[in-house]
Amino acid sequence: MSMLDRRVQKSQKAIKNAFIELMSEKSFDNITIQDISDRANVGRRTIYDHYMDKFDLLDKLIEEHINELRNLCESTADMSFVEGNLMWFEYFERNYSFFSTMLKSKGAPTFRIHFLKLVIEELEGEVDVTEGKNKGLSKSLILNFFGAAIVETVEAWIANGLSEPTQVVAEQVGILLDRNF
Amino acid sequence: MSMLDRRVQKSQKAIKNAFIELMSEKSFDNITIQDISDRANVGRRTIYDHYMDKFDLLDKLIEEHINELRNLCESTADMSFVEGNLMWFEYFERNYSFFSTMLKSKGAPTFRIHFLKLVIEELEGEVDVTEGKNKGLSKSLILNFFGAAIVETVEAWIANGLSEPTQVVAEQVGILLDRNF
DNA sequence: CTTATTTCGTGCGTTATTGCACAAGTTAAT
DNA sequence: ATTAACTTGTGCAATAACGCACGAAATAAG
Numbered sequence: 001m002s003m004l005d006r007r008v009q010k011s012q013k014a015i016k017n018a019f020i021e022l023m024s025e026k027s028f029d030n031i032t033i034q035d036i037s038d039r040a041n042v043g044r045r046t047i048y049d050h051y052m053d054k055f056d057l058l059d060k061l062i063e064e065h066i067n068e069l070r071n072l073c074e075s076t077a078d079m080s081f082v083e084g085n086l087m088w089f090e091y092f093e094r095n096y097s098f099f100s101t102m103l104k105s106k107g108a109p110t111f112r113i114h115f116l117k118l119v120i121e122e123l124e125g126e127v128d129v130t131e132g133k134n135k136g137l138s139k140s141l142i143l144n145f146f147g148a149a150i151v152e153t154v155e156a157w158i159a160n161g162l163s164e165p166t167q168v169v170a171e172q173v174g175i176l177l178d179r180n181f
Numbered sequence: 182m183s184m185l186d187r188r189v190q191k192s193q194k195a196i197k198n199a200f201i202e203l204m205s206e207k208s209f210d211n212i213t214i215q216d217i218s219d220r221a222n223v224g225r226r227t228i229y230d231h232y233m234d235k236f237d238l239l240d241k242l243i244e245e246h247i248n249e250l251r252n253l254c255e256s257t258a259d260m261s262f263v264e265g266n267l268m269w270f271e272y273f274e275r276n277y278s279f280f281s282t283m284l285k286s287k288g289a290p291t292f293r294i295h296f297l298k299l300v301i302e303e304l305e306g307e308v309d310v311t312e313g314k315n316k317g318l319s320k321s322l323i324l325n326f327f328g329a330a331i332v333e334t335v336e337a338w339i340a341n342g343l344s345e346p347t348q349v350v351a352e353q354v355g356i357l358l359d360r361n362f
Numbered sequence: 363c364t365t366a367t368t369t370c371g372t373g374c375g376t377t378a379t380t381g382c383a384c385a386a387g388t389t390a391a392t
Numbered sequence: 393a394t395t396a397a398c399t400t401g402t403g404c405a406a407t408a409a410c411g412c413a414c415g416a417a418a419t420a421a422g
Contacts, residue, residue: 006224007379007408032369043187043410048371188378188409213399224380229401 012050014040016061019054023101028058062111065098066118073122081181082174089170092154093162103155112151120147126181133180146180193231195221197242200235204282209239243292246279247299254303262362263355270351273335274343284336293332301328307362314361327361 018040022031033054037044051057072091076084092099102111120143129139150173157169199221203212214235218225232238253272257265273280283292301324310320331354338350 005380005408006222010222011409033371034369041187041191044370045372045411046409049409053371186378186410192379214401215399225400226381226402227379230378234401 008050011040011042011046014042015047015050015057018042019057019061020097020101024097028054058110061098062102062114065095066114069118070122080174081177082171085170085174085177086167089154089157089166089173092158093166096158096162099154100158103158112155116147116151119150120144123147123181146177150177189231192221192223192227195223196228196231196238199223200238200242201278201282205278209235239291242279243283243295246276247295250299251303261355262358263352266351266355266358267348270335270338270347270354273339274347277339277343280335280339284339293336297328297332300331301325304328327358331358 015036018036019031022035022039031054033044033047036054036057037047040047047057051060069088069091072087073084076087079087123143123146127134127139127142129135129137129142134142153169153173157164196217199217200212203216203220212235214225214228217235217238218228221228228238232241250269250272253268254265257268260268284296304324304327308315308320308323310316310318310323315323334350334354338345
């Protein structure tokens with residue numbers, strides 16, 4: 001994983017950060033490769049060595065975070081929602097600038113879709129409609145219901161500039177989930 | 182000047198910054214090339230591509246700032262001390278972390294010497310002992326006198342964490358110099 | 363519409379950085 | 393005193409980033 005050349009890591013990091021910065025300043029469409037190259041202090045050519053175009057860059061960026069979150073799920077598999085949520089929300093907090101720009105920017109509604117999809121996928125293993133409190137209910141309905149609820153909560157929390165303490169939000173959402181699964 | 186390869190600039194900057202950071206944490210003697218390489222996130226080999234050893238690195242760093250200050254003097258040659266001092270003290274402010282660590286660190290008393298030497302050199306063209314208020318006085322005595330005064334003032338100002346506003350210090354020192362030259 | 367200006371995407375040769383390996387010198391611990 | 397762990401300085405081949413130049417495509421200006 002971390003066997004990547006140091007130069008690659010640094011270039012990609014600089015490019016991604018520059019891109020996120022620019023996303024918070026102007027719309028996706030108005031960002032040029034030139035802009036990114038200038039801001040990242042990296043040769044324009046270098047960007048093409050790593051990404052096809054700015055769409056590819058955005059895709060990779062999104063995919064990366066989705067994967068990170070998926071990995072996070074594995075390590076929290078044996079925790080309660082209250083515990084696991086803390087890890088999730090701390091991740092959001094750590095990557096605030098990314099999620100903030102991605103969730104509000106109109107240029108990238110793509111992200112919300114991917115994000116919701118991930119949440120539902122990861123929630124899938126937790127719901128049981130054959131017995132317990134959810135017996136007889138529609139599995140897909142439950143998944144959509146709580147998936148959207150989670151995404152929307154995160155979105156609002158971030159849009160408000162993380163005004164609520166991370167622990168509090170994580171715990172409360174955790175309580176609601178523990179109660180329903 | 183800025184025709185240097187982007188990579189060189191970035192590497193050297195990272196190395197210098199890492200070095201300054203480390204200087205504020207431990208004594209010069211206890212800093213290893215390994216440390217610098219780790220902190221700068223640069224291959225150990227790269228450091229040797231630019232510097233002989235850590236002494237050379239320190240020298241280059243000092244020399245660089247001394248040169249910057251010397252250049253600054255040229256551009257302020259036709260100003261009064263009050264005006265010119267503002268440029269100087271703003272430079273100190275901009276490079277606070279450097280001056281702070283260099284002036285307090287016991288591992289690098291070298292810097293104080295170079296610094297004083299520069300101040301005296303640049304002051305030399307301003308003093309006239311053949312006529313005016315300093316007629317008959319010893320030129321070298323005057324230079325040492327005010328040179329040390331300036332250096333000490335800067336040192337104290339920086340040691341106090343820039344507690345006094347830059348403009349105020351610059352102006353007051355300027356007044357004292359304008360009065361005596 | 364026509365003309366600048368800018369951005370794009372790519373090919374190319376050059377250069378800087380990298381990671382590794384090695385022998386030699388330091389430092390610390392037991 | 394001896395081992396172990398770490399640092400140093402250097403050689404080397406591989407490769408990432410560089411800067412440049414180019415024609416094509418898109419965008420803005422007159």
